[in-house]
Amino acid sequence: MADDTFRTIVVGSDGSAGAAKAVAWAATLGAQTGCTVVLVHAFEPLAELEHEPGVDFATIRDRRLDEMAEQWAAPLMDAGVAHRTVLIEDRPIEALVDTAREQHADLVVIGSHGRSGWRERVFGSVATGLPGRLDCAVAIVPTDPHA
Structure with a gap:
């Protein structure tokens, strides 16, 4: 069933349990509305390389x-939702804001808790920083913070 309310949904994913819930929620909505979902992962190469010395950017990106x-x-595949995946070398908020604008997103979906490191504790989480930066709706899918 097609619904003109949502044509494009951007969903953030970092591989966490919270992100998995956000993707599942977006898949359900995508199946109901017939919209396209853009799955975004922000990738900060230097942070990744701290944990994997000797691995080049291309190898990490491909993985x-x-x-x-x-x-x-x-x-998304299981629900038969049209989707594409995007990997962006930037901070999560910037990647989601830029993708939402480029794709003319009607909705951005994120989990309430993702992978938090020192940066999120210092500068604030994506869930608190994202809504004020977008011109579209934002859905924050509740997540057990201890999962």
Whole structure:
């Protein structure tokens, strides 16, 4: 059933349990409305390389794209939702804002808790920082913070 309310939904994913809930929620909405879902993962190469010395950017990027396509997008595939995956080398909020604007998103979906590191504790989480930066609706899917 097509619904003109939502044509494009952008959903953030970092591989966390919170992101998985957000993707599942977006998949349900996408199946109900017939919209396209753009699955976004922000990728900060220097942060990744701290944990994996000797691995080049291309290798890490390719691995993340494979994870996104095979695992993180599974609920979208299972629901038969038209989707694409995007990997952006930037901070999560910037990646989501830029993608939402470029795609003329009607809705951005994120989990209430993702992978939090020192940066999120210092500068604030995506869930608190994102809504004021967008011209479209934002859905924050509740997540058990201890999951």
